[in-house]
Amino acid sequence: MKFSCQITDVFDCSMERAFKAPILGDATEFMKGYLFQPPVTGFEDDKTWGQVNGIRYPINNGNLFVKKGRMFKDLILERVENKYWKWTIYDFEFKTLFFVHKAIGEWEIKKVNSNRIEVTYTYTYFSRNWLCNPLTLLLVKIQIKGIMKRALVGIKKQAQSNTPFVYESVNTV
Numbered sequence: 001m002k003f004s005c006q007i008t009d010v011f012d013c014s015m016e017r018a019f020k021a022p023i024l025g026d027a028t029e030f031m032k033g034y035l036f037q038p039p040v041t042g043f044e045d046d047k048t049w050g051q052v053n054g055i056r057y058p059i060n061n062g063n064l065f066v067k068k069g070r071m072f073k074d075l076i077l078e079r080v081e082n083k084y085w086k087w088t089i090y091d092f093e094f095k096t097l098f099f100v101h102k103a104i105g106e107w108e109i110k111k112v113n114s115n116r117i118e119v120t121y122t123y124t125y126f127s128r129n130w131l132c133n134p135l136t137l138l139l140v141k142i143q144i145k146g147i148m149k150r151a152l153v154g155i156k157k158q159a160q161s162n163t164p165f166v167y168e169s170v171n172t173v
Helices: 015-024 130-160
Strands: 002-012 040-044 055-060 073-080 084-090 100-113 116-127
Touching (some): 002 130, 015 084, 015 100, 015 116, 100 130, 116 130
Antiparallel strands (some): 002 116, 040 055, 055 073, 073 084, 084 100, 100 116
């Protein structure tokens, strides 16, 4: 079974910046952790990140619930320029998520007017089996929703700034 969380916001920036910020931006600035998940401190093997089928491995400094090092595998599934991203996270390295099979992230943008962009950010988590559904539901409604809200603040800040994106010059379409 799958469980989703979706949040929306309006960014005051160009379509291009609203589109690029969550994937090509500096995720260490917006994946700050929440409750049980420690902040992302960097990435490994990210040479193809930003392209369809591009991968990277987020790393962290660990905590009581998550071991130090790689957290999971990030894989870009779809990229529709200035409209939509779809990615998956799987192969979780921390055993506290034993009940989750994978997650799908989505980022969709729509122009409201000249410099106002509506952003829809969605994460869907998939349980390993029906016995795990209650744990997955709690994870999404509490942990993932909190992570997403905090991340959206940082993504918006990057999108509305003029700072270059980390992956922009390296990984173009």
